[in-house]
Amino acid sequence: MITQSCASQIFLPRKHATLAHLAIKARSFGTLKLLMEHLPELIKSTYEKGWRPLSYAANKGCLDEVTYLLTQFPKSAEECDKDGSFPIHKVVGGGHVSIIKAFYEHCPQTLHHIDNKGRNVLHILHIAVCYGRDDIFTYLTEELKMDDSFMNLKDIFTYGLTFITLSLFNLFYS
Numbered sequence: 001m002i003t004q005s006c007a008s009q010i011f012l013p014r015k016h017a018t019l020a021h022l023a024i025k026a027r028s029f030g031t032l033k034l035l036m037e038h039l040p041e042l043i044k045s046t047y048e049k050g051w052r053p054l055s056y057a058a059n060k061g062c063l064d065e066v067t068y069l070l071t072q073f074p075k076s077a078e079e080c081d082k083d084g085s086f087p088i089h090k091v092v093g094g095g096h097v098s099i100i101k102a103f104y105e106h107c108p109q110t111l112h113h114i115d116n117k118g119r120n121v122l123h124i125l126h127i128a129v130c131y132g133r134d135d136i137f138t139y140l141t142e143e144l145k146m147d148d149s150f151m152n153l154k155d156i157f158t159y160g161l162t163f164i165t166l167s168l169f170n171l172f173y174s
Contacts, residue, residue: 018045020053029064036072043073050082051090058087058103059094066099070106077107084116092128097135104143111140 020042023032032053035042046052054076057065069076077087088110091099103110114120128136 018042018047018053020045021047021056024053024057024060024062024065027062027065029062029068032065033068036068040073043069043076044079046082052076052079052081052087055081055085055087055090058096058099059090061094061096061099063096063098063102067102067106070102074107077103077110078113080115085119086110086113086115088113089115089119092133092136095133095136097139100136100139 019035019039020032023035043053047056051059054066054069054073057069080086081090088100088103091103112120125137125140128134128140
């Protein structure tokens with residue numbers, strides 16, 4: 001029999017995934033919901049990359065799971081993973097506009113979080129451009145109602161390139 005105190009620490013030996021991560025990986029929303037209702041401390045669990053369940057679900061594009069975690073555990077969107085980044089940074093890496101929309105709807109302040117490397121929404125937009133994610137770039141620029149002054153800001157992570165310059169560079173050299 002598994003007790004509540006040890007259940008949250010059960011890991012799959014090879015991948016070091018917690019029960020919450022396994023439910024997300026299996027895309028089993030019902031299982032995740034049941035686990036989180038009975039073991040809410042799982043929201044802080046990490047697997048081998050140091051990602052918490054919200055970051056993992058966001059990166060994998062699990063909309064139902066992300067929406068549930070954002071509504072039931074909104075503080076989890078405000079907490080860094082072990083790599084010093086926030087769940088919103090994992091969303092762009094995963095390339096899921098629907099997940100970005102969920103974050104914007106439930107926790108819009110997360111779009112402005114700065115990770116331990118100084119990256120914020122400006123860098124998130126550059127990531128979207130670098131990976132050719134026009135859908136993400138378009139959604140964010142429209143939702144954030146960015147004006148020309150913002151669009152012409154230079155990013156230190158791309159050698160001072162603006163979004164326009166970076167977009168043209170990617171268009172011609174990709």
